[in-house]
């Protein structure tokens with residue numbers, strides 16, 4: 085992957101995404117996680133301390149091996165058993181309906197085929213299970229979105245595949261998931277092109293939708 089991707093970017097990502105505001109958002113989003121949970125695009129394990137004790141087992145996947153010593157320590161201090169697999173979210177090796185809950189935080193921006201990954205999320209969720217997402221993506225403001233489109237090629241380079249301009253809720257729906265709750269807000273303190281947040285819940289089976 086190259087020196088920057090292997091030895092610089094993981095530290096930058098871990099540092100910038102581990103600040104207090106990120107921690108608060110992680111905690112809020114993960115508060116309703118329960119049962120058997122799958123996290124896709126696990127990264128450096130920054131969500132681990134925020135899983136509530138309603139989570140009985142946690143499986144995490146990411147194709148990259150990032151900061152292995154630091155991540156091993158985080159896993160060792162996690163409150164629940166954590167199983168790690170280095171694989172892509174687009175093709176998951178789990179049986180249909182395996183998980184009570186699937187989580188992604190700031191991962192759909194980078195997963196190359198986000199809709200394929202979300203179709204897998206739908207497949208591996210139990211019918212009554214919940215997908216919890218906390219993501220950044222395309223702005224509803226046309227001026228901001230135009231800048232996101234312009235700067236996306238640069239972001240893909242400096243963010244190791246990260247896209248600024250993905251319409252997250254549309255991708256979730258395109259994969260056949262049913263969105264029950266969706267909150268849009270701008271993360272203060274970062275440029276707006278990276279601060280357009282999508283936080284929500286979705287299910288594989290249809291119920292009353294938002």
Ligand SMILES: C[S@@+](CC[C@H](N)C(=O)[O-])C[C@H]1O[C@@H](n2cnc3c(N)ncnc32)[C@H](O)[C@@H]1O
Nearest residue numbers: 125126127130146148172173189190191194195
């Ligand atoms: C911006 S990081 C976010 C990490 C973590 N979710 C967090 O909240 O700190 C995006 C993550 O997506 C992962 N990723 C890239 N391609 C992927 C794929 N095909 N399947 C699953 N994860 C992938 C990257 O390796 C990286 O760890």
